[in-house]
Amino acid sequence: MKIIVIGAGAWGTAVAVSAARNPAGHQVVLWARDAAQAEAMDSARENARYLPGIPLPRELQLRGGAPDQGLQDAVPQADLVIVATPVAGLRATLELLRGSEVPVAWLCKGFEAVRDTGAAHAFGLMPHEVQRQAAPHLRSGALSGPSFAQEVARGQPTALVAASRDTDVRHAMVEALHGPTLRVYGNDDLVGVEVGGAVKNVLAIATGLADGLNLGLNARAALITRGLAETARLGVALGARPETFTGLSGLGDLVLTATGDLSRNRKVGLLLADGLSLEQAVQSLGHVAEGVYCAQTVWQRAQHLGIDMPITECVVGLLAGELKPVEAVAALMGRDPKGELL
Numbered sequence: 001m002k003i004i005v006i007g008a009g010a011w012g013t014a015v016a017v018s019a020a021r022n023p024a025g026h027q028v029v030l031w032a033r034d035a036a037q038a039e040a041m042d043s044a045r046e047n048a049r050y051l052p053g054i055p056l057p058r059e060l061q062l063r064g065g066a067p068d069q070g071l072q073d074a075v076p077q078a079d080l081v082i083v084a085t086p087v088a089g090l091r092a093t094l095e096l097l098r099g100s101e102v103p104v105a106w107l108c109k110g111f112e113a114v115r116d117t118g119a120a121h122a123f124g125l126m127p128h129e130v131q132r133q134a135a136p137h138l139r140s141g142a143l144s145g146p147s148f149a150q151e152v153a154r155g156q157p158t159a160l161v162a163a164s165r166d167t168d169v170r171h172a173m174v175e176a177l178h179g180p181t182l183r184v185y186g187n188d189d190l191v192g193v194e195v196g197g198a199v200k201n202v203l204a205i206a207t208g209l210a211d212g213l214n215l216g217l218n219a220r221a222a223l224i225t226r227g228l229a230e231t232a233r234l235g236v237a238l239g240a241r242p243e244t245f246t247g248l249s250g251l252g253d254l255v256l257t258a259t260g261d262l263s264r265n266r267k268v269g270l271l272l273a274d275g276l277s278l279e280q281a282v283q284s285l286g287h288v289a290e291g292v293y294c295a296q297t298v299w300q301r302a303q304h305l306g307i308d309m310p311i312t313e314c315v316v317g318l319l320a321g322e323l324k325p326v327e328a329v330a331a332l333m334g335r336d337p338k339g340e341l342l
């Protein structure tokens with residue numbers, strides 16, 4: 001296959017490396033938005049800024065620059081385009097691909113913040129809703145699941161989920177990436193996969209904070225399980241199937257991100273517990289932590305649908321500086337008793 005990966009951050013680079021190493025012998029181009037970054041990666045054969053220590057396979061081609069500097073000409077020849085920007089860059093990238101017949105997969109995990117577009121809709125959108133506005137005829141889907149870039153790039157065993165309502169798009173994602181160290185499962189529940197991938201980032205901030213405050217392992221397990229319950233409540237209200245939330249993009253990614261110290265979202269929570277401001281925490285990461293940007297929009301969608309998401313509500317209050325950690329704990333523990341399955 002001919003594969004173009006747009007976005008040379010940690011995850012785009014890891015996925016491009018993995019596809020280039022696939023025994024099927026794909027031709028893979030990694031497209032950085034900055035031509036100088038592409039040149040630096042090409043001469044060092046490493047993405048020193050976003051994925052240091054991982055040699056780029058000889059077969060992987062590095063390109064970069066504005067889309068009119070070759071990207072738009074290359075797309076029609078591709079069999080799959082993978083968009084690896086953060087959610088904030090998804091709309092603009094999909095607008096470039098509007099009209100293309102090539103299957104497109106996005107890797108970002110979050111909901112679009114209203115401020116990204118200035119659009120008049122009342123709340124932030126899920127990635128597939130952004131696609132419907134930006135490139136309505138695109139054949140597309142999401143690639144998600146528990147996957148730290150560093151581990152995928154090192155070839156450590158990983159399982160992903162390829163979500164699309166279009167069977168051919170699911171197959172293109174599986175064909176591009178399924179291999180000896182990467183299992184890619186198909187799922188047609190795009191809403192469920194996107195909700196799981198977005199909300200786990202918010203919940204990982206909560207567990208990072210709880211762990212940083214030494215609230216204990218019981219608290220962490222409670223946040224993960226009750227966090228999954230509120231994720232599923234929102235997802236089902238948005239049209240997802242409940243069983244998706246026990247799958248790779250639900251339970252799988254939540255456990256990984258909430259407990260794995262490679263997570264940037266978890267790190268934000270740990271840094272906030274250390275007393276850093278949100279701005280300092282985000283600055284010190286050097287990478288995107290989508291939970292910071294999508295907590296508010298997840299909460300807006302939940303409110304709009306009348307869905308109770310108490311942990312997300314606390315994270316929103318904490319990130320906005322309206323709630324102190326001790327107040328958040330008191331708010332969660334002080335809720336009225338209720339049935340577990342409600």
Ligand SMILES: NC(=O)c1ccc[n+]([C@@H]2O[C@H](COP(=O)([O-])OP(=O)(O)OC[C@H]3O[C@@H](n4cnc5c(N)ncnc54)[C@H](O)[C@@H]3O)[C@@H](O)[C@H]2O)c1
Pocket residue numbers: 007008009010011012033050084085086087088089090107108109110147148149150286287288290
């Ligand atoms: N890193 C991981 O382990 C991992 C795994 C799975 C999914 N993801 C998701 O993939 C997405 C990208 O994450 P990452 O780890 O590569 O981030 P990163 O911070 O390592 O890199 C971000 C990349 O996006 C580019 N970028 C930033 N803002 C942009 C914009 N507005 N438009 C276009 N490009 C922009 C940057 O130049 C950089 O190349 C996120 O949504 C993240 O949640 C990451």
Ligand SMILES: O=P(O)(O)OC[C@H](O)CO
Pocket residue numbers: 109145146147148149201204253256257262263264265266288289290
């Ligand atoms: O580092 P995080 O918190 O953005 O998480 C990375 C991946 O989404 C884990 O699956």
